[in-house]
Amino acid sequence: MPLNEIKATDVRRWQNNLTGYRDEKGEPYSPTYLKVINNQLVAIFNYAVKYYGLKENPCYKAGGMGKKKADAMLFWTKDEFNAFIDAVMDKPASYAIFMTLYYTGMREGELLALTPADIDFEKSTVTINKSYQRIGCQDIVSTPKTPKSNRMITIPQGLKDCLKDYIAQCYGLTPADRLFPYTKSYLTHEMERGCKRSGVKKIRIHDIRHSHASLLVEMGFSPLLIAERLGHERVQTTMETYSHLYPNKQTEEPTGWTA
16 A cells, blocks of 8 residues: 555554464464564554655654563573483474573574584584575574574583484484474474473473573673574663673673583
């Protein structure tokens, strides 16, 4: 529709559609994401009013949607993760997947795009430079979310041993193959299975990333180092997201860690 033909009723209809939309996992968009999308539409109309003579911004009559601040962040403590990981140890792939997520903080797509060539066991590092998603019936491997998402992070000895054992069990695996040839639905299924068996509270797959950040704060990592590990574009993003975890915590770089 031309911008000058869009009315407040059209905006409300669009908002209602987005509010009721379900993603590939059957989950609705988060209120904070809805707020971001709505703000972008408001900005487009404001631009048209300022530079192209549009009489008014219909978004103001339609009202907003979503909310600025997210609900309280969910994450696992180290004890909760240990209980969960014990519950999925019966499946080597699931064990390696959740060990990797927890001790690296990488995103789901980054994990599923990982290859053996990305892991340097001598230097104890993992290189993150691509992301995986399933679109229709196709497996798509693309560049990461942002330039800062291209990064190299160190991993603890326990995760190194876990990945070595897992790779040794993968017959015919080449350096360029996907280390975890699974989908996000598999991760969700195994997450639910592990939570049910362990009795640990259910969180989202993405919340394991928050759990990793919580672990780093507890160990004394600075916001800058956490931002680098998580691939945040700005350290302010890290501070805004995890500032509540920082009171009374030191901000010096830790000397080492164990898994």
